[in-house]
Amino acid sequence: MAPLLFQTHTAAQTFAPSARGDRRLAPATPHAVGFLRALFPARPPPAKAELLRLIADQGRGLETQSDPSRLADIVSCIDALAASAPGADTVSDAAKLSGTWRLLWTTEQEQLFIVRNAPTFRTAAGDVLQVIDVPGGGLNNVITFPPSGAFVVNGSIEIQPPQRVNFRFTRAMLKGGNWEVPFPPFGKGWFDTVYLDDEIRVAKDIRGDYLVVERAPYSWNG
Secondary structure, eight states: OOOOOOOOOOHHHHEEEEEEEOSEEEOOOHHHHHHHHHHHHHOOOHHHHHHHHHTSSSGTGGGGGOHHHHHHHHHHHHHHHHHHHHOHHHHHHSHHHHHEEEEEEEEOHHHHHHHHGGGGGTOOOEEEEEEETTTTTEEEEEETTTTTTEEEEEEEEEEEEEEEEEEEEEEEEEEEEEEEEOOOOOOOOEEEEEEESEEEEEEEETSSOOEEEEOSSSSOOO
């Protein structure tokens, strides 16, 4: 708070005729492999569409809290996505993992508590974001309260391929247009990105919580 980072077996073993003119085959050039990938792009696993369908009406996870049957179906889809590319390296490509990710669904209780109870404080939760900066080693978890408020937790990260990100929170604050209330930093742990493509990222963390996020159409820089 979201196209797999692996080469398909077929593309990686595409061959072109050897320049020697004999019957032996030589590996295709990178240009040829790229052309074939563009011509025949990998299709997303069927579980992705089913996952997005199952979470579409779940209020970012609020509705799922009282629906164990729906939760089981969603987790089953997540397991299927993870199994579609077992052991895929989802964290080494900094450009793929970095960015502003917007929450679609989670089981994380603290985030859902704030989203549910925001009206108590005469506001409403806007986008819930996870901002990852791999080159800078930074992580920000953000719950926005439009037009100008936000609860922000800053942290540092360490990448551990093939799928793990270790994190430590360093600062937390509630922010308004021209004010800021600090809170003690809390927490450290890890999350595994079990599925990643150009649109969504799916993660499971040290506590067994799940997160489904989409790449936001904007960048958050706090």
